[in-house]
Amino acid sequence: MNRVILVGRISREITYRVSQNGVKNAQSSIAVNRPFKNKDGNIDADFINFTVFGDRAENLSKYCSKGDLISIEGRIQTRSYDAQDGTKRYVTEVMAENIEYLAHKSNEARDIQENSSSVPIQEDPFSQFGSEVALSDDDLPF
Numbered sequence: 001m002n003r004v005i006l007v008g009r010i011s012r013e014i015t016y017r018v019s020q021n022g023v024k025n026a027q028s029s030i031a032v033n034r035p036f037k038n039k040d041g042n043i044d045a046d047f048i049n050f051t052v053f054g055d056r057a058e059n060l061s062k063y064c065s066k067g068d069l070i071s072i073e074g075r076i077q078t079r080s081y082d083a084q085d086g087t088k089r090y091v092t093e094v095m096a097e098n099i100e101y102l103a104h105k106s107n108e109a110r111d112i113q114e115n116s117s118s119v120p121i122q123e124d125p126f127s128q129f130g131s132e133v134a135l136s137d138d139d140l141p142f
Contacts, residue, residue, distance in 0.1 A: 002075040004094055007102070008032035010068050011047050016061035026057035027093075030072060050074070052096040060099060067105035073098040 011031040018024050031045040038044050050072055052060055064070060074096040083089050 004072075004074060004076055006030055006032050006048060006050075006072045006094065008045070008048075008069070009105075010064060010066050010070060013066050014061045014064065016057060023053065024055070024057045025051060025053050026060045027051045028060075030070065030094075049091070049093040050096050051093055052099060056096070056099055064101060064104075069102040069105075071100040071102055072096045 008030040011029045014026050014028045016024070016026045027049065029047045029049045031047050034044050034046065036043075052074075072094060074094045076092060077095045078090060078092045080088055080090045
């Protein structure tokens with residue numbers, strides 16, 4: 001089974017094209033954070049190329065840009081081509097079949113700024129309950 005799901009930020013501007021046959025496609029890459037820190041304590045990211053076709057390609061190019069958070073579902077594909085210098089080049093990319101738009105970079109920055117100035121952050125929302133909360137079966141909705 002060849003299936004991949006990625007969540008990350010668009011890491012370069014989207015290239016949108018329409019072929020002579022009318023096939024729409026868009027290409028870019030997504031930066032996906034690794035689930036651990038490196039020896040310096042920083043989180044590294046992998047930059048993974050992806051291609052999407054059809055109306056999804058057109059929508060991606062219209063409504064998303066570099067820095068936006070997206071989710072991609074698709075399959076990994078490897079292809080090769082002969083470069084102008086005569087060498088054979090190999091490309092591995094995700095062929096996106098579904099894309100979800102999670103957050104625009106500008107909206108996310110605005111939301112963080114608005115929330116940080118007007119809403120105090122409470123470290124433990126359950127601190128007023130003490131160390132133990134007693135519930136009976138009658139308190140449960142199921």
